[in-house]
Amino acid sequence: MRTAKRYKLLVYLLLLCGVVITSTPMLYLVSTSLRPNGSLYEYPPKLWPNRITLENYHYVLFKVDFYRSFLNSLFVALTTVVLSALIASSLAFCLARFDFPGKKLLFAAIMATMIIPGMTLIIPQFELAVTLRLVNKLGGLIPFYTAWVLPFSTFMIKGYIEGIPVDFDEAIYMDGGNAFTVYRTIILPLASPAIAAVSIFNFLTAWEEYPWALTVLNDLEKRTLPITISGFFGQHNFTLWGYVFAMSVISLLPVIICFLFFQKYFVSGLSSGGINH
Amino acid sequence: MTQAVLKMPEIPKRKTIKVNYPFIFLLLPGLVVFLLFTVYPIVKLLVMSFFDWQIGFGQKSVFVGLKNYLQVIKDPICRKAISNTLIYALVTVPSQIVIGLGVAVLIHSIKRFKITFRVLYYLPVITSWVIAALVFKYIFNNEGFLNYVLTDLLRLTENYIPWLDRPATGLFVAQLLGIWKGIGWNMVVFLAALQGVPPELYEAASIDGSGKIKQFFYITLPMIKNTILFALVMLSIGAFNVFTSIQLMTGGKPAHQTEVALTWMYYKAFEARDFGYAAALSYILAMIITLITIMLFKYFPKDHAQRIGKLT
Numbered sequence: 020m021r022t023a024k025r026y027k028l029l030v031y032l033l034l035l036c037g038v039v040i041t042s043t044p045m046l047y048l049v050s051t052s053l054r055p056n057g058s059l060y061e062y063p064p065k066l067w068p069n070r071i072t073l074e075n076y077h078y079v080l081f082k083v084d085f086y087r088s089f090l091n092s093l094f095v096a097l098t099t100v101v102l103s104a105l106i107a108s109s110l111a112f113c114l115a116r117f118d119f120p121g122k123k124l125l126f127a128a129i130m131a132t133m134i135i136p137g138m139t140l141i142i143p144q145f146e147l148a149v150t151l152r153l154v155n156k157l158g159g160l161i162p163f164y165t166a167w168v169l170p171f172s173t174f175m176i177k178g179y180i181e182g183i184p185v186d187f188d189e190a191i192y193m194d195g196g197n198a199f200t201v202y203r204t205i206i207l208p209l210a211s212p213a214i215a216a217v218s219i220f221n222f223l224t225a226w227e228e229y230p231w232a233l234t235v236l237n238d239l240e241k242r243t244l245p246i247t248i249s250g251f252f253g254q255h256n257f258t259l260w261g262y263v264f265a266m267s268v269i270s271l272l273p274v275i276i277c278f279l280f281f282q283k284y285f286v287s288g289l290s291s292g293g294i295n296h
Numbered sequence: 297m298t299q300a301v302l303k304m305p306e307i308p309k310r311k312t313i314k315v316n317y318p319f320i321f322l323l324l325p326g327l328v329v330f331l332l333f334t335v336y337p338i339v340k341l342l343v344m345s346f347f348d349w350q351i352g353f354g355q356k357s358v359f360v361g362l363k364n365y366l367q368v369i370k371d372p373i374c375r376k377a378i379s380n381t382l383i384y385a386l387v388t389v390p391s392q393i394v395i396g397l398g399v400a401v402l403i404h405s406i407k408r409f410k411i412t413f414r415v416l417y418y419l420p421v422i423t424s425w426v427i428a429a430l431v432f433k434y435i436f437n438n439e440g441f442l443n444y445v446l447t448d449l450l451r452l453t454e455n456y457i458p459w460l461d462r463p464a465t466g467l468f469v470a471q472l473l474g475i476w477k478g479i480g481w482n483m484v485v486f487l488a489a490l491q492g493v494p495p496e497l498y499e500a501a502s503i504d505g506s507g508k509i510k511q512f513f514y515i516t517l518p519m520i521k522n523t524i525l526f527a528l529v530m531l532s533i534g535a536f537n538v539f540t541s542i543q544l545m546t547g548g549k550p551a552h553q554t555e556v557a558l559t560w561m562y563y564k565a566f567e568a569r570d571f572g573y574a575a576a577l578s579y580i581l582a583m584i585i586t587l588i589t590i591m592l593f594k595y596f597p598k599d600h601a602q603r604i605g606k607l608t
Contacts, residue, residue, distance in 0.1 A: 027406070034402050038416045041476060044431045045419060047441065051434065066441070110326025117319050125327070132334050134589050136537045138558050139578035142565050143337035143344060146351055166333030169326065198319035227424030229540045234566065245426040249544055252430055260434055267427040274422050282415065 052076070052264035075265035085266055087240055088247035091157055092270070095243060096225040099164040100218045106165065107172035108214055112206045114173070115180040116188065117198075129170045137167050138230055148235055155237045164225045172217040179213035180206060219281050226274060244270045344575035351571060364576035373552045374577060377560035378584075380467060384556060385535035388474040393527050395475070396482020401512070403483065404490045414487070418480040425477075425540035432473045433545050436460055463553035466546040470554070473541050478534070482527055489523035490516070525596045529589055536585045557581050 047066060052075055054068035079085045113119075114126055144163060145154075153159030187205045196204070207214075229245040236242055242250065248270065252263045345364055347357040368374050403413050420428065435441050436459040443456040459465045493516060501511050517524075539558040542548065548555040548563065555563070557577070565574035 030402050030406055031409075034399070034406070034413050037399060038413065041420055041479065042416060044428070044435060044476070045423065047435060048427070048431045106325045106329060109322040110330075113319050113323040113326075117323075119320075119323070125330075128335065129330065131586075132338070134533060134586050135338070135582045136533070136558065136585065138537065138539055139561070139582050140334070140337045140341060141562070142349075142571055142575055142578065143340035144333065146340070147333070147337060149351065162329065162333060166329050169329060169334075173326065198317075198322055202322055223422060227426065229424075229426050230543075230562065245424060249426050249430070252544075263430060264434075267430065271423060271427065274424075275419070278418070278422050279415070282411070 048264050049268055051260055052268050054261065056259065056261040075261040076269070079262055079265045079269065084240065085247065085269075088242050088244050089269065091241065092226055092244040093273075095157060095160050095164070096222050098158075098161050099168070099225040100222050102161065103165045103168050103172055103221050104214050104218050107169055107217065108176050108207065108210060109202060110169070111173045111177035111180055111210075112198075112202055115177050116185070116201075129173055133170045133174070141230065141234060144231075145234060154235050155241065157236070157241045157243075159235060160225075160228075160232060160243070163231060164221075164228065168217075168221045168224055172221060175217050176210055176213045179210050183209050215281065219277065222277065223274060226270075341575050341578055344572060345579050347572050349571040349575065357572075360572065364572040365580070367573055368576045368580060373555065374560060376553065377555040377557050378581075380555065381536060381538065381557040384467070384471055384474065384538055385532055387471045388478065388535055389528065389531040391475045392478040392482050392531055393524065396479050396527075397486045397524075399479060399483045400486035400490055401516070404487060414484070417483050420477045421480040423477070426544065428473055428477055429541045429544040432469060432541070433460065436469050436545075460546050461550060463550065466549075466554040470538070470541045470545060470556075473545075474535070474538065478531065482531075485523060485527055486520065489520040493519045521597065525592065528596065529592050532588050532592065533585060536581065 050067050053071045055072050148154045188201045191201045232243045232246050248266045348360050349357045438456050438458055446452045447456055459469055497515050538556050542556050542559045546554040548559050561574045561577045564570050
C-alpha cells in the first residue's frame with residue numbers, strides 16, 4: 020500500500036515537472052509582455068518582472084492599427100469556418116449517401132491531397148490568385164483557406180454521417196422531401212458534433228496561417244495577425260519585444276477561450292492541430 | 297437495414313437516387329472548390345516544373361524538359377535543405393511519440409487533475425507557429441534567457457552560445473520547438489487510444505504477476521499499434537510541412553545552411569523568382585512524403601483493421 024502511494028506521488032511530480040517545462044515559454048511570453056519596454060534586456064534577465072505594467076498593451080491597442088489586423092483575422096477565420104462547414108458537410112453528405120460516377124476516385128483524390136504539404140502548391144495557387152484577382156485582398160484568402168481545410172473536414176464529417184441511420188433519410192424522402200430537406204433537417208443537426216470539432220481546427224488554421232497571407236497580402240491595413248506580429252518584429256527587431264509579445268498574447272486570447280469552452284470537441288476531434296502549416 | 301428494405305419492397309434502391317437528383321447541387325460547391333483550388337494547382341505545378349516559368353503578363357515561359365529537376369538534384373543547397381528536413385523528421389517524430397505517449401500513460405493512470413493536465417499540455421498545440429517561433433527566438437537569443445542561465449548562472453560555458461547563428465544549433469532549436477509544440481497533440485491522441493484498451497487485460501496480467509513495465513510492452517503497445525501508425529503518418533507529414541519556425545528563427549542563415557525543403561522552395565520561388573525550379577522541388581517533395589506514407593502503411597506491423605479517423 021505504501022509503495023502504491025509513493026508511486027502515485029511520483030506520477031504527479033513527473034507530470035508537474037513536464038508542465039513546468041512545457042509552459043515556461045508561455046509564461047515567459049506573458050511576463051515579457053507585462054514588463055516595461057526599456058528593461059527587456061535588463062541584466063540579469065528575470066522570468067517574472069519586478070514591476071508589472073500594461074504600457075505595452077496600451078500602446079498596441081490604442082497607438083497602432085493592431086486592432087484592424089485583429090478584426091481582419093477574425094473576419095477571415097469566421098468566414099472560412101462557416102463556408103467550409105457548409106461546403107464540407109454537403110460534400111461529405113453526398114459522398115456518404117449517394118452513388119455517382121467517379122465517386123470512389125473523388126474520395127481517393129481528396130484523401131491523397133491530405134498527404135501533400137499545403138505549401139508545395141503555393142506557386143500555382145499564387146498564379147491562380149493573380150488570375151482570379153484575389154491577390155492583396157482580404158477576402159481573397161478565404162477560398163484558399165476553405166480549399167485547404169476541405170479534405171480533412173470532409174473526411175471527418177463523412178465518417179460521422181455514415182454512423183447516422185439511413186432510415187432517418189428515408190422517412191424524409193417518404194414524406195416527399197428531397198436531398199436538400201434531408202441535409203437541412205437530418206444531416207446538419209445530427210452531424211453537428213463533427214462539424215463543431217472540425218470547425219475549431221479550421222478556425223485555428225485560418226487564424227494562425229502565415230506563409231500564404233505573407234505571400235498575397237501587401238497593404239498594411241489588409242494584414243492578418245501573424246503577418247502584423249512577425250512584420251512588427253522584423254521592422255524594429257530587438258528593441259520592441261514587449262509590443263510584439265503583447266500582440267501575441269492578445270491574438271492568443273480568442274484561441275484559448277475557444278479551446279477552454281470547446282475542450283471536449285478538441286479531444287474528440289483528435290487530429291489536425293499541429294499539422295496543417 | 298435489411299428489415300427496412302424487406303418492409304418496403306416498392307422502393308428499389310436505384311429509384312431513391314434518381315428521385316434525389318438535387319444532391320448534385322450539394323455536391324457542386326465542394327467539387328468546384330476542390331477541383332479549382334487544389335486539383336488544378338496540382339496539375340499546373342507539374343506543367344510548371346517542365347518550364348522556365350514566368351509569372352506576369354506578356355512574358356513567355358519556355359519549355360525546358362527535365363532541366364529543373366536536374367538542377368534540383370544537383371544543387372548542394374537543395375540537398376542540404378532536404379537532408380535537414382529528413383533529420384528534422386527523424387528527430388522530432390519519434391521524440392514526440394515517445395514523450396506524448398509517456399505523458400498520456402501518466403495522465404491515464406491518475407484520477408485527479410486529469411483535465412487540468414490535459415489542458416496545460418495542450419496549450420503549446422494551439423499556440424500559433426509565428427508566436428511560438430518568436431518566443432523561442434527570444435529565449436535562445438544571444439542575450440536571451442537561456443544563455444544567461446547557462447553562462448552566468450550555472451557557469452557551464454565561458455561565452456554566450458550563438459544558438460540561432462550556427463547551423464547545428466539553429467536546427468536543434470527548430471527541432472526542439474517542433475517537439476515542444478507536438479507533445480500535446482500526441483498526448484490527446486494516445487490518451488484516446490489508451491481509453492480503448494480493455495482494463496480486464498491489465499487485471500488478468502497483474503493476477504499472473506507481471507509488473508507495470510511488462511504490461512506496457514506486452515499489452516499497451518500492441519493494443520495501440522494502429523494509433524502509433526496513425527501518429528507516425530501524421531507527424532511525418534507534419535515534419536515535411538516545417539516552414540514558419542525556420543523562416544522566422546534563422547531565415548535559413550548562415551549561408552542557407554539551416555534551410556529546410558519548404559523555406560528553400562519559398563526562397564527560390566519568391567526571392568530568386570525561379571518558379572520552374574521551385575515547382576520541380578515541390579513535386580519531388582510531394583513524392584518523397586507520399587513514398588514515406590506508403591512505406592509506413594506497408595511495413596508497419598499491424599494486426600487490426602484501420603481505425604483512423606473514426607470520431608469517438
